[in-house]
Each structure stands twice: as C-alpha cells, then as structure tokens.
Amino acid sequence: MSNYHIKHFEEYFQVYRKSVNNPESFWEEIAEEHFVWRKKWNNVLRWDFQKPEIKWFEGAQLNITENCLDRHLHTRGDKTAILFEPNDPNEPAEHITYKQLYDRVCKFANVLHDKGISKGDRVCIYLPMIPELAVAVLACARIGAIHSVVFAGFSSTALSTRINDCDAKMVICADGSYRGSKTIDLKGIVDEALKDCPGVESVLVAKRINSDIAMKEGRDEWLQPLLDEAYREYSAVIMDAEDPLFILYTSGSTGMPKGMLHTIGGYMVYTAYTFKNVFQYKEEDVYWCTADIGWITGHSYIVYGPLCNGATTVMFEGVPSYPDFGRFWEIVDKHKVNQFYTAPTAIRALAKHGTELIEKYDLSSLKVLGSVGEPINEEAWHWYNDNVGKKKSPIVDTWWQTETGGIMITPIPFSTPTKPTYATLPFIGIQPALMDENGQEIKGNQVDGRLCIKFPWPSMARTIWGNHQRYKDTYFSAFENMYFTGDGALRDEVGYYRITGRVDDVIIVSGHNLGTAPIEDAINEHNAVAESAIVGFPHDVKGNALYGFITLKDVGETRQHDNVRKEINQLITDRIGPIAKLDKIQFTSGLPKTRSGKIMRRILRKIASHETENLGDTSTLLNPEVVQEIMDNVK
Numbered sequence: 001m002s003n004y005h006i007k008h009f010e011e012y013f014q015v016y017r018k019s020v021n022n023p024e025s026f027w028e029e030i031a032e033e034h035f036v037w038r039k040k041w042n043n044v045l046r047w048d049f050q051k052p053e054i055k056w057f058e059g060a061q062l063n064i065t066e067n068c069l070d071r072h073l074h075t076r077g078d079k080t081a082i083l084f085e086p087n088d089p090n091e092p093a094e095h096i097t098y099k100q101l102y103d104r105v106c107k108f109a110n111v112l113h114d115k116g117i118s119k120g121d122r123v124c125i126y127l128p129m130i131p132e133l134a135v136a137v138l139a140c141a142r143i144g145a146i147h148s149v150v151f152a153g154f155s156s157t158a159l160s161t162r163i164n165d166c167d168a169k170m171v172i173c174a175d176g177s178y179r180g181s182k183t184i185d186l187k188g189i190v191d192e193a194l195k196d197c198p199g200v201e202s203v204l205v206a207k208r209i210n211s212d213i214a215m216k217e218g219r220d221e222w223l224q225p226l227l228d229e230a231y232r233e234y235s236a237v238i239m240d241a242e243d244p245l246f247i248l249y250t251s252g253s254t255g256m257p258k259g260m261l262h263t264i265g266g267y268m269v270y271t272a273y274t275f276k277n278v279f280q281y282k283e284e285d286v287y288w289c290t291a292d293i294g295w296i297t298g299h300s301y302i303v304y305g306p307l308c309n310g311a312t313t314v315m316f317e318g319v320p321s322y323p324d325f326g327r328f329w330e331i332v333d334k335h336k337v338n339q340f341y342t343a344p345t346a347i348r349a350l351a352k353h354g355t356e357l358i359e360k361y362d363l364s365s366l367k368v369l370g371s372v373g374e375p376i377n378e379e380a381w382h383w384y385n386d387n388v389g390k391k392k393s394p395i396v397d398t399w400w401q402t403e404t405g406g407i408m409i410t411p412i413p414f415s416t417p418t419k420p421t422y423a424t425l426p427f428i429g430i431q432p433a434l435m436d437e438n439g440q441e442i443k444g445n446q447v448d449g450r451l452c453i454k455f456p457w458p459s460m461a462r463t464i465w466g467n468h469q470r471y472k473d474t475y476f477s478a479f480e481n482m483y484f485t486g487d488g489a490l491r492d493e494v495g496y497y498r499i500t501g502r503v504d505d506v507i508i509v510s511g512h513n514l515g516t517a518p519i520e521d522a523i524n525e526h527n528a529v530a531e532s533a534i535v536g537f538p539h540d541v542k543g544n545a546l547y548g549f550i551t552l553k554d555v556g557e558t559r560q561h562d563n564v565r566k567e568i569n570q571l572i573t574d575r576i577g578p579i580a581k582l583d584k585i586q587f588t589s590g591l592p593k594t595r596s597g598k599i600m601r602r603i604l605r606k607i608a609s610h611e612t613e614n615l616g617d618t619s620t621l622l623n624p625e626v627v628q629e630i631m632d633n634v635k
C-alpha cells in the first residue's frame, strides 16, 4: 500500500501509527517512492534535541528544483504550473506552464551565475507577488544559493537588518509594486536600506510599475534584458539533503528577528506530502493560497509543496478589497479554484461586507477550504463554512509555524470530522505533547497546556542563522527533550487540539507575528518617550491589535499628544512597517512594575482587553497607584 495519499479516516489512523511507531522506515518509503534523488541517504534520521541537532536523509543528494520542475516536463510540460492573477482585474491572467517555468528558472539561474552568485551565497529577495518572485526563489534553489525572501511590506530598516544578518550579496527587487489602487516605491525602500548594507554587491530590478527610478551605476541592473540574453538551460547544482535551502525571518519575543534556516531534503518531502493530503490535491485541480511568498505559508504552500506535486498554483498580486470586497470570489469563479487557503483575518474582513458579493459569483468549484496563521474564531469559521463552502467543503484549520516548515496539526479533508475552532489531529509523523508549568507532560484528554513536539519531523528548522544558541534557548530549553512551540493548546475529550494562542511576547496581528520588543525599541527612539510597553487586545478583524502604554518624559499639553501619537506610529512604520502600527496609545505617568523592575505586561494585557475584574496575582506589584490611574483612563 502506498501511504502517499490518505483517503479515509481509518487509513489516517493506520498511517499515523506506522509513522510514529517506525518513523525512519515510514519516511524512507515516502522519500524513496515520490521524489527524485541523485543519491540515496546513508541515514534517514539522526537527532539530538539537547544539542540540538537534527539531520534527515543525511548523505542524500538532490536538487529540489528537479523535483519541482524537471521531473514534470514529460508528463505535465504543458500544464499550468503558476497561474498569475494581477492586481488589476482588467490585466489578463498569465498561465505559466511547467515548460515555461522551467525555462524561466534556468534563465534566471544563469543570470545569478553570471553575477557571481554560487552555492551557499545568500540572496535577498524583496519582490511583490509577481511571477519573478517564484522564479527567483527557484533559481536560487537551482544554483544552490540560499534565498532569504523579505516580505515587500517591510520598511527599509527591517530590510537592511535582515540583509545584514545573513550577509546577503545580492538583492532582487522591483521598481515598485501595486497594492489595490496604490503603488509602492520598492526600489526607493531598497536604496534607503542599502545605505546600511555594505555587503551587497548587486541589485537586480524587475520592472513592474514602470516608474522612473534611480539606478546606481555598477550596482543596479534591470533584470529583463539579462534574462532575455540568458541561456535557457541550467543544469541543477547537486546539493546535500542537509544543505540550506532558505532563511526566513520571524519575530521573536525579544531582539532581532530570527533567521530560521530550512534545509533541502526533509523540507521538500514534508511540504510535498502535507500539500497532497491536507488539500487532497488531484491532477486537474486549481489550487490557490492567498498568502504572500514573503511568509512561510507562501514558501511551503504556493511554491515548493504544490510544484513538487505538479500542481497548478495561483499567485495573486493584489488585495482582497480591490476593486471591491468580492475580488477573492471573482478569482475563484474565473479560475474555477478547487482548493482555497487563506487566513482568518481575511475571512473576518470579508464577512463584514456581507454575502451579497459572494452571491454574484459561482463558487461551486470549491472542494476544500483552508485556514492558517492564527486561531479561527467560531463566528468566522461558520461564516466561511456556510457562505463560502456552502456547508459542503470541509475546512482545514491548519496549525503550524515558520519554524515547523509545514503543516503540523490539521484535519485531513473528507476523512477527519471537523470541529469549529479546532485544528483537530496531528498530521502523519507529528507527536504533540501538552506540558504543564513544572515541565511535566499532561496526559489524557480535556486538558490544556503548552504545546510541544516530542519527536523530529522532516521539515523542522535546523537552526537560527548565525545564532545556534538562540535556537536552543528559544525552542529546546523550556522543556527537556522537546521542541517548544510558544503556543498554548487544549485537547478535548476525543483528543482534538485547539490552539489557544501565543504564550510569549509575540502578538499575531492580522496573521503577522510581531515581537513586542522591536516595536517598543522603535517607540523609545522618540525623544519625548521615557518608556513603553506594548500588548495585544482582541480586534474583530485583525484578531489582535496593538495597544501601547507609553510614559512621556515631560507630560506637556494634551494638544501635543496627538502629534506625538502620529510621530510614534510613523517611527514604527519606518523601523518595521505599517503592519506594526498601534491601534491605541495611552499615555501614562508610569508602567506597572515588579519590585525587581520588570514591567508587568500581564496586567496591561488585562486592562487593554477590559478584563479588569481579576488582575491575578499582584503581590509583587510595586506601584498599584499607576495601575489605578491606567484603569481610570483606559480607552
């Protein structure tokens, strides 16, 4: 029996048991039967969560792009690989076949090669959701360069921090991007960032909005003329399974963003296998994930997972609200989308506009609906289920992380009975555990605790780029011999998991992870600010929004406060990006602190969420009068 495609619930249990009872032979079989390797592995798995060190398929050789492209050329050469839907609905969609994608990737790889990029070099990709983004990612993989995609909504400071952290030699960007009715000057942002990045030798610029931009002599070059000249074959560089594939930054609770490093073999096997089963992808299906390739969801489930399966994957450049809030449904109808994967924040934003815009379109092609990025609340779940899926397309609420590389807890559609707000059961090979505060595993059902994973899975991040100690401290130190996710979860009476949210200082706003520390650092740069603390509070569209409690050095006239508010949000936009702006700002005469001087965010969180009836243990609180004042003035 092939275990690659799970079709019913009993089969899920059988395969699951096999995968945890004998993980090595299980993954060996999947890897062997469904992927192209130049050389087989010596060991399927070697691991040690103490060090920590995780190696899958050690000794094997491959190139992931041979799995995404070359092997499909004979059987699916003329099938659409990427279906590009532009921002402007009047601009025609582009169907890029596997053959064409192969040519474009090879040409791009030749351009990289000619520019002196070779195996192991880091290339930063800062592009909007246009085909060049996927092509650039694959071209890096083809020549063995490590891509670091930075979401093109990040500011110049955020970009330069990421470029310098991984010491990227090259930046690939566009002149600008379209976002609904707006355009964004991406090249300007890159120019600003590169003032602080001495290591960048070259910049390749894709033309998208035809804006008049400055090109720096000797550094910047237009991409298209180079591609036009390039040869359309590039033989893939053969890589080791444990060679790096990419770095992707994610926010931590403190300090610098963490450059999560993923390696090739295990990541490929796991993302492809989850894609096939979680979306029940069939050969003729059109699959659409609305994420941006700047996030892990786009890496794993727009590019690598779908292409490894020879799927047709939609890439959408625009936003759900342009030209109106019916755009998603218009695209589903136009391209007869079968699997649709989006975030709860998008669902809530669309639900606000009622169902009229849905009724204009034929959504009968939909078979599976997905959700990712944050807990989906009951109301949004039902709205999605009733109005989009018409109660016949199962919702897969997929829980996972940048660090996990692939989907970890999820229903398998048409097999696992779904339950609103529950991600349900661990995927094949995944061994979750709930832990209590004393570091003990909580067994049995109807319990809640901190979510950990007991055993390695192929697509887990191997380290934090340049900081292995931080990797160990963040993920492997809280609980012995466990990977700690940073999330809380509960397990219901039948063993289904529900993710309750972050238990650290990461706040998920509109599905984007934001660390409080970098935002506070940005605020504290304002010369009127003495101190600040950021917490999340519930928001009906964003899931969480940011509330800033800020103490000014000199409590001047209230008239000036509005200016300071604006300036603070501008600073945040400059340092991080508009996604991190504060929804509410309250100026306070002080912040609640413990006797040892630590800010008691727990109390601020309760105040911001209007849950002040029980503030919890306040025995270590140094300044109760400040808490009273904050509660009296709360917004």
Ligand code: WTA
Pocket (backbone or CB within 6 Å): 250, 295, 296, 297, 371, 372, 373, 374, 375, 376, 397, 398, 399, 400, 401, 402, 403, 423, 485, 486, 487, 499, 500, 501, 502, 508, 511, 512, 513
């Ligand atoms: C949260 C996104 C509840 C969680 C793939 C996790 C979720 C963080 C879900 C990772 C879900 C993601 N239900 N919470 N289905 N999916 N999360 O790294 O807190 O951007 O730790 O990866 O998002 O976010 P990241």
